[in-house]
Amino acid sequence: QKEVEQDPGPLSVPEGAIVSLNCTYSNSAFQYFMWYRQYSRKGPELLMYTYSSGNKEDGRFTAQVDKSSKYISLFIRDSQPSDSATYLCARMYSSASKIIFGSGTRLSIRP
Amino acid sequence: KAGVTQTPRYLIKTRGQQVTLSCSPISGHRSVSWYQQTPGQGLQFLFEYFSETQRNKGNFPGRFSGRQFSNSRSEMNVSTLELGDSALYLCASSLGGYGGSPDTQYFGPGTRLTVL
Numbered sequence: 001q002k003e004v005e006q007d008p009g010p011l012s013v014p015e016g017a018i019v020s021l022n023c024t025y026s027n028s029a030f031q032y033f034m035w036y037r038q039y040s041r042k043g044p045e046l047l048m049y050t051y052s053s054g055n056k057e058d059g060r061f062t063a064q065v066d067k068s069s070k071y072i073s074l075f076i077r078d079s080q081p082s083d084s085a086t087y088l089c090a091r092m093y094s095s096a097s098k099i100i101f102g103s104g105t106r107l108s109i110r111p
Numbered sequence: 112k113a114g115v116t117q118t119p120r121y122l123i124k125t126r127g128q129q130v131t132l133s134c135s136p137i138s139g140h141r142s143v144s145w146y147q148q149t150p151g152q153g154l155q156f157l158f159e160y161f162s163e164t165q166r167n168k169g170n171f172p173g174r175f176s177g178r179q180f181s182n183s184r185s186e187m188n189v190s191t192l193e194l195g196d197s198a199l200y201l202c203a204s205s206l207g208g209y210g211g212s213p214d215t216q217y218f219g220p221g222t223r224l225t226v227l
Contacts, residue, residue: 032213043218098167103153
């Protein structure tokens with residue numbers, strides 16, 4: 001079993017819709033949970049991170065961690081065509097340990 | 112501030128050859144991590160160097176090696192190339208410190224390696 005599981009998609013939604021991206025993880029020792037966005041032919045960029053559990057909001061983006069079910073989610077409100085990219089969830093054991101990535105979900109926002 | 116740079120951007124090699132990829136981190140960053148990205152396996156961690164020492168290591172064979180120089184620049188080497196080594200190789204730099212928040216990694220654009 002992979003430590004981080006993510007539905008690869010692709011996911012296509014109309015502009016303005018709320019997008020929900022999800023990952024599951026198997027190791028309870030993870031402390032940090034991150035979401036990265038990767039545009040075509042670019043390296044990933046960090047969108048946001050949460051520590052252990054709870055919610056975190058940044059503009060149109062909300063990250064949510066449910067430790068009891070080992071589930072993390074990223075919600076995008078008022079989605080824009082510029083949000084079209086691959087979204088990768090990721091985990092860290094500690095603040096300087098290696099990062100373990102999910103396989104990424106390809107998202108397309110239709111104008 | 113300049114971002115992470117990787118050279119070359121594209122590379123074509125044949126089986127059995129070796130290759131060296133280069134990464135220049137953001138100024139002031141002491142940690143450099145390397146990743147392999149493929150459609151089938153996704154983004155996989157290779158290794159991390161901090162202050163010229165390998166600090167973390169992924170599950171890759173010994174054909175994959177790296178090093179870091181005193182100016183924090185890093186190189187990755189793959190010997191005896193195999194077809195399955197065709198991938199996007201990404202380098203990421205960070206401050207490298209231990210603190211109360213994740214050590215944010217900034218990724219370069221990657222080197223696209225094709226093995227024929």
